[in-house]
Amino acid sequence: MPDSPVTAAESADVVIVGARCAGAATAVTLARAGHHVIVLDAATLPSDTLSTHLLWPAGLAELHRLGARTAVEALGAPRLSHAYAAGAGYGITSTFPAVDGIDYALCVRRTGLDDVLVRTAITAGADVRQRCRVTDLLWSGNRCAGVRYTDSTGTVTEISTGLVVGADGRHSTVATLAGAAQPYHTVPSGRDCYYAYWRDTTGLPRDTAAQWRAGADLGTAFPCDDGLILSLVQPPTASGRTGPTAAERRYTAAIARIPELAARLDGCHRIGRVRAATGLASYFRRSTGPGWALPGDAGHFKDPVTAQGIRDALRYGRLLGEAAADHLTDADALDRALRAWERRRVVECRAIFHWTNRLARGEAMRPMEIELYRRAAADPALAQLATGIFTRTNAPGELYAPRRAAQLAFGALRHHPDTPAALRDIASEIRTGTRDAITTHTVLRGAPPTHPAAPAPDRPAPRSELRATLTVSPNPDRRAPAADDR
Numbered sequence: 001m002p003d004s005p006v007t008a009a010e011s012a013d014v015v016i017v018g019a020r021c022a023g024a025a026t027a028v029t030l031a032r033a034g035h036h037v038i039v040l041d042a043a044t045l046p047s048d049t050l051s052t053h054l055l056w057p058a059g060l061a062e063l064h065r066l067g068a069r070t071a072v073e074a075l076g077a078p079r080l081s082h083a084y085a086a087g088a089g090y091g092i093t094s095t096f097p098a099v100d101g102i103d104y105a106l107c108v109r110r111t112g113l114d115d116v117l118v119r120t121a122i123t124a125g126a127d128v129r130q131r132c133r134v135t136d137l138l139w140s141g142n143r144c145a146g147v148r149y150t151d152s153t154g155t156v157t158e159i160s161t162g163l164v165v166g167a168d169g170r171h172s173t174v175a176t177l178a179g180a181a182q183p184y185h186t187v188p189s190g191r192d193c194y195y196a197y198w199r200d201t202t203g204l205p206r207d208t209a210a211q212w213r214a215g216a217d218l219g220t221a222f223p224c225d226d227g228l229i230l231s232l233v234q235p236p237t238a239s240g241r242t243g244p245t246a247a248e249r250r251y252t253a254a255i256a257r258i259p260e261l262a263a264r265l266d267g268c269h270r271i272g273r274v275r276a277a278t279g280l281a282s283y284f285r286r287s288t289g290p291g292w293a294l295p296g297d298a299g300h301f302k303d304p305v306t307a308q309g310i311r312d313a314l315r316y317g318r319l320l321g322e323a324a325a326d327h328l329t330d331a332d333a334l335d336r337a338l339r340a341w342e343r344r345r346v347v348e349c350r351a352i353f354h355w356t357n358r359l360a361r362g363e364a365m366r367p368m369e370i371e372l373y374r375r376a377a378a379d380p381a382l383a384q385l386a387t388g389i390f391t392r393t394n395a396p397g398e399l400y401a402p403r404r405a406a407q408l409a410f411g412a413l414r415h416h417p418d419t420p421a422a423l424r425d426i427a428s429e430i431r432t433g434t435r436d437a438i439t440t441h442t443v444l445r446g447a448p449p450t451h452p453a454a455p456a457p458d459r460p461a462p463r464s465e466l467r468a469t470l471t472v473s474p475n476p477d478r479r480a481p482a483a484d485d486r
């Protein structure tokens with residue numbers, strides 16, 4: 001091993017890098033199964049992070065499974081019993097299809113939400129350490145066998161372990177050090193994100209998660225905890241200046257272009273600055289290798305436009321814990337379980353991935369979509385089906401099943417004033433559907449390509465010999481996905 005300033009060494013059954021949604025869910029599950037789990041996070045906790053935070057019923061169901069829902073609800077966010085979507089002159093109100101008996105959404109700021117998750121992990125028995133940044137992975141042959149981290153005092157510690165979980169977000173250090181940072185499938189977003197909080201003094205009902213489309217703009221208003229409204233706008237991506245002034249200008253301009261959103265915020269008072277996330281891309285990364293796995297954004301990310309990330313980070317964090325819990329002493333069985341877990345996430349997420357990428361195109365509503373809104377505004381069952389896509393109780397394919405797709409196409413031709421535009425859109429839908437199907441049946445079929453940095457599983461050195469045989473990660477790929485967050 002090269003000379004290093006390592007001043008402490010220990011071991012654990014599992015080391016989890018990142019203590020928020022994915023990390024906490026994995027930690028809770030493995031600690032409850034009786035394993036010695038150490039969770040390391042570079043941040044001071046509790047703290048905010050760059051993320052809005054709408055939780056559909058499926059996200060709340062995941063919190064419930066972790067035993068965290070009651071504490072999250074106690075943070076005081078109003079139950080959102082209705083979804084509202086408006087565009088092209090049509091307004092659609094719907095209730096939520098229930099998931100595990102939960103038929104409402106919730107919007108809880110991340111400081112409180114993540115704090116509940118961390119406390120749940122600690123109560124389950126996990127050793128959660130904040131202000132600890134993981135800088136290297138340790139390897140035994142080509143098997144990941146530990147981490148090296150630096151704490152807030154500058155102490156450098158190595159932990160040897162049978163499983164390293166990279167729950168460290170989009171710019172994942174673990175993905176980079178494992179050679180998996182480059183996604184094997186990625187789709188750039190056509191939209192930027194700007195959001196801020198507003199104190200809601202209007203007295204208007206606070207029971208609806210609302211989204212408006214106007215031209216190519218998209219804006220939302222979600223009542224959240226502490227009497228606030230979270231309002232996110234997603235205009236088409238813009239080039240040019242970045243920074244706080246540009247974010248403020250683009251946020252304000254986008255709201256002005258969405259009159260119904262401006263009307264909802266009229267009389268509310270802005271709290272704090274505008275936050276921006278630009279240069280986003282949705283992706284799948286290779287998410288497992290010998291001794292390592294990437295739940296949450298570290299392995300898979302979808303544009304925020306469909307608000308799926310927290311639910312998926314919780315769900316696949318929990319499922320990773322369940323998959324690994326019985327195999328931590330058997331490397332081959334563990335790696336098989338990890339691969340099956342990764343495949344399951346790809347299979348379960350690919351349809352919503354395609355659907356999200358459609359909504360992230362950053363364009364005005366097309367004729368087929370307008371026709372969908374027109375029909376759903378008068379058809380509660382169709383409205384609930386569309387809402388069910390966001391709650392993951394319905395698949396996007398149900399909306400575009402052949403019969404309904406034909407109805408939408410004929411309706412678009414009949415009702416849209418610009419027939420050539422409707423025809424172009426129908427042709428484009430066929431092309432997009434075909435392309436997505438091909439992608440699903442090739443790239444996203446559930447068997448991600450083997451990355452050269454993580455070849456076939458290799459049996460690890462026995463624990464007693466591990467310290468002598470560990471090597472520090474050569475950091476094969478320092479590249480991170482393009483993103484420009486402020």
Ligand SMILES: Cc1cc2nc3c(=O)[nH]c(=O)nc-3n(C[C@H](O)[C@H](O)[C@H](O)COP(=O)(O)OP(=O)(O)OC[C@H]3O[C@@H](n4cnc5c(N)ncnc54)[C@H](O)[C@@H]3O)c2cc1C
Nearest residue numbers: 018021022042051052053054134168169296297304309310
């Ligand atoms: C603008 C925006 C809006 C969004 N809105 C929504 C929404 O409304 N609803 C929704 O469901 N999802 C939303 N998402 C997605 C959601 O934020 C993510 O999917 C979710 O946070 C993923 O959780 P995670 O645990 O994987 O990662 P994160 O929440 O990113 O947590 C990663 C943790 O890892 C730690 N870490 C990183 N590197 C290291 C290291 N080297 N050592 C130690 N610790 C490290 C970080 O400090 C951090 O605490 C949004 C995302 C964005 C960008």
